[in-house]
Amino acid sequence: MKAVLCTQYGPPEKLSISDVRSPEPGPGEVVISVKAAGLNFFDTLIIEGKYQFRPDFPFSPSAEASGIVKSVGEGVDTVKPGDRVMAYSIWGAACEEFAVRASKVVKIPDTVRFEEAAGLTVTYGTTLHALRDRANMQPGETLAVLGASGGVGQAAIEIGKVMGARVIACASSEDKLDFCRSLGADETINYADTDLKTALKDITGGKGVDVVYDAVGGDFSEPALRATAWNGRFLVIGFAAGEIPKIPLNLVLLKGCQVVGVFWGDHTEREPDKHRANMETLVKWCDEGKIKPHIHGTYALEQTAEALGAIARREVRGKVILLT
Numbered sequence: 001m002k003a004v005l006c007t008q009y010g011p012p013e014k015l016s017i018s019d020v021r022s023p024e025p026g027p028g029e030v031v032i033s034v035k036a037a038g039l040n041f042f043d044t045l046i047i048e049g050k051y052q053f054r055p056d057f058p059f060s061p062s063a064e065a066s067g068i069v070k071s072v073g074e075g076v077d078t079v080k081p082g083d084r085v086m087a088y089s090i091w092g093a094a095c096e097e098f099a100v101r102a103s104k105v106v107k108i109p110d111t112v113r114f115e116e117a118a119g120l121t122v123t124y125g126t127t128l129h130a131l132r133d134r135a136n137m138q139p140g141e142t143l144a145v146l147g148a149s150g151g152v153g154q155a156a157i158e159i160g161k162v163m164g165a166r167v168i169a170c171a172s173s174e175d176k177l178d179f180c181r182s183l184g185a186d187e188t189i190n191y192a193d194t195d196l197k198t199a200l201k202d203i204t205g206g207k208g209v210d211v212v213y214d215a216v217g218g219d220f221s222e223p224a225l226r227a228t229a230w231n232g233r234f235l236v237i238g239f240a241a242g243e244i245p246k247i248p249l250n251l252v253l254l255k256g257c258q259v260v261g262v263f264w265g266d267h268t269e270r271e272p273d274k275h276r277a278n279m280e281t282l283v284k285w286c287d288e289g290k291i292k293p294h295i296h297g298t299y300a301l302e303q304t305a306e307a308l309g310a311i312a313r314r315e316v317r318g319k320v321i322l323l324t
Helices: 041-046 114-118 121-134 151-162 174-182 196-203 218-226 249-255 264-270 272-287 301-312
Strands: 002-005 016-019 029-039 064-072 084-088 097-101 105-107 142-146 166-171 187-190 209-214 228-236 258-261 295-300 319-323
Touching (some): 029 114, 029 301, 064 114, 084 097, 084 114, 114 295, 114 319, 121 209, 121 228, 142 151, 142 218, 151 174, 151 209, 166 174, 166 196, 196 218, 218 249, 264 272, 295 301
Parallel strands (some): 142 209, 228 258
Antiparallel strands (some): 029 097, 029 319, 064 084, 084 105
16 A cells, blocks of 8 residues: 655655555554545644654654545454544554554544545544533633634634634734634634734723633733633643743733643543544534535645645645545
8 A cells, every 4th residue: 555654854855655565453443444634733743753742763644534444453343344434543644544543433424525524533623622621611702713724723713603602713814814704703813913912802892702722822822811801711722833932820810710731632542432422523513514624725645745835834724635
């Protein structure tokens, strides 16, 4: 089978396409004939050795895939050969066949396209865990999304609306904000030319926002935290800006707010039943048309370097999908 391989740390151009042996399922494992695989920002980091996980060489990038079950290992009774599924693993999905633990595999109905399913797990899974499990967000609350035009940002807008929130999309250009409005954002802020704290306070009538979803970090985190409401929740999702901010803890005290870490990858390991329930919810919402992953572009396996380059240059709105 064909696989995209990282054999040394470096930029996307260092990746190669190779013929490798097809995997066999071990106990508790499932082998999937991959139809589509999703790429995310952290894939640009893992191939350069800048991510918190450093797999042994050679490895394939991509943490999420959809396809058809080819075979199952001993003890697997949740899926069978021929089932349509989506699956998650921290790396390894950018290939024609993908071996993964059965606990990370969820069935999908015929009505959900493989391209959509391949874009559901990481960004939407992270976001549902963040908003439902970590923030306990309630209908009628306000949700500010930083980096709202990116993969997790799009998911936060959509899931926020499904959960009944008033969504304030924050991004760095007007065309990105146009995209956010097309996804259902109620309000928008261009934080490239507007003071973020002031704008969030103005939109909320001085109250501040109930939940901040921050996948950006850098210079925007502290202003957003300063604009949280009493009992607000500031969700730490990631640091796409490349800088981990240092937050004055007196703000947390004075505002009576919470700074809440969202480590979705560890959540899938520590709370597998809750993770599976979240995934089943997302598949149901996708089937019902309540959420719909926006596909920025589809690429062949041979174009993986091009796809990752677009993500690294911040050119992507929504999901980048590899097709096998």
